[in-house]
Amino acid sequence: MAPRSSGSPPDGVHCAVTLVVRAGKEAEIEELLLRFIQRSLDDRGTTGVHLIRPAPGTDSREYGILRSFRSEQHRHEFYRSEMFQNYKAETAELVEGDPIIRPLHGLEAFFRGGGKAPPRWKMAAVTWLGVFPLVVLWSRLLAPHVTSLHPIAVTGMTSLCVVITLAWVVMPLLTKLLRPWLHSV
Numbered sequence: 001m002a003p004r005s006s007g008s009p010p011d012g013v014h015c016a017v018t019l020v021v022r023a024g025k026e027a028e029i030e031e032l033l034l035r036f037i038q039r040s041l042d043d044r045g046t047t048g049v050h051l052i053r054p055a056p057g058t059d060s061r062e063y064g065i066l067r068s069f070r071s072e073q074h075r076h077e078f079y080r081s082e083m084f085q086n087y088k089a090e091t092a093e094l095v096e097g098d099p100i101i102r103p104l105h106g107l108e109a110f111f112r113g114g115g116k117a118p119p120r121w122k123m124a125a126v127t128w129l130g131v132f133p134l135v136v137l138w139s140r141l142l143a144p145h146v147t148s149l150h151p152i153a154v155t156g157m158t159s160l161c162v163v164i165t166l167a168w169v170v171m172p173l174l175t176k177l178l179r180p181w182l183h184s185v
Contacts, residue, residue, distance in 0.1 A: 017065040019099040045074025
């Protein structure tokens with residue numbers, strides 16, 4: 001299922017949900033999942049949902065759901081909601097164990113938002129556009145203050161600053177600015 005609106009923000013909170021369906025219950029779970037996903041799109045904090053089915057021709061019974069929310073607060077509210085609790089009760093006998101809900105924090109979360117993930121070469125190009133200037137910037141800013149440190153410590157401090165700036169400032173900005181190019185054919 002695609003995001004609710006094409007104008008949904010690329011930032012926010014993203015989760016990967018994995019569940020294993022009991023043998024012979026695939027058709028039943030698909031029907032329930034599709035109904036639940038459709039209902040969940042009316043949740044004010046939900047910005048998108050994607051259902052990932054097992055590859056045809058495999059014995060896999062593992063389903064994935066990528067779910068996006070406006071904020072961490074919206075994510076918490078959703079998973080505590082009556083709607084989600086009802087869904088869990090409805091599907092309890094159809095799945096093996098509890099679904100695994102894993103927040104996406106890394107680069108995988110930055111490139112979602114256009115339906116299909118962009119080609120890897122585009123993701124690599126945008127990541128390089130963010131990393132290269134930050135390495136230059138932080139190397140220059142830190143150089144006068146770390147001359148007495150071991151080169152490995154200097155590299156560690158520089159890379160820490162690069163990663164923090166990349167994750168919280170640069171990648172959200174670059175992926176927002178370059179979204180049309182990233183998701184063009």
